[in-house]
Amino acid sequence: MIKRQAGETMPVVITINGHPYRRIVEPRLLLSDFLRDTVGLTGTHVGCEHGVCGACTVVVDGLAVRSCLRLAVSCDGSRVLTVEGIARRPEFARIQAAFEQHHGLQCGFCTPGILASAVAEVVHRDCTPQAIEEILAGHLCRCTGYVGIRRALLALGGGPS
Numbered sequence: 001m002i003k004r005q006a007g008e009t010m011p012v013v014i015t016i017n018g019h020p021y022r023r024i025v026e027p028r029l030l031l032s033d034f035l036r037d038t039v040g041l042t043g044t045h046v047g048c049e050h051g052v053c054g055a056c057t058v059v060v061d062g063l064a065v066r067s068c069l070r071l072a073v074s075c076d077g078s079r080v081l082t083v084e085g086i087a088r089r090p091e092f093a094r095i096q097a098a099f100e101q102h103h104g105l106q107c108g109f110c111t112p113g114i115l116a117s118a119v120a121e122v123v124h125r126d127c128t129p130q131a132i133e134e135i136l137a138g139h140l141c142r143c144t145g146y147v148g149i150r151r152a153l154l155a156l157g158g159g160p161s
């Protein structure tokens with residue numbers, strides 16, 4: 001096992017939304033802090049910082065990941081998709097329309113994480129309604145009561161809305 005000294009830093013290259021970011025970081029830096037503070041992509045929200053609320057979810061190498069539970073150094077060489085990148089993807093118009101039609105957001109704090117899960121697990125898959133319930137179980141929303149979000153996700157790929 002490699003022992004690291006306090007204050008030691010490491011180089012990383014993380015491709016975020018198609019752009020490679022080269023930075024020198026401390027090994028303890030969370031991916032969520034890398035995104036928000038080091039790179040300035042503040043669309044990814046941070047709520048609990050304990051892996052519970054799902055607000056910080058992003059897509060890492062195709063998988064929905066809690067960025068508050070990942071170290072930036074563990075993403076060296078990875079491809080990360082955040083809500084800023086999702087908003088530039090061709091399928092975003094369809095996602096936006098579904099959330100608008102079904103009233104899938106209110107304050108929007110939980111929305112970037114839910115959109116990341118939607119892109120990773122719903123939009124490009126044949127997702128069952130049960131799978132959508134499991135995705136929703138990983139995202140806390142204090143506003144909507146989940147009804148509109150559920151309908152939006154169902155419309156996007158989980159069967160009839």
Ligand code: FES
Nearest residue numbers: 047048049054068
């Ligand atoms: S901030 Fe990461 S799960 Fe809540």
Ligand code: FES
Nearest residue numbers: 106110141142143
């Ligand atoms: S829309 Fe406000 S927390 Fe979900």
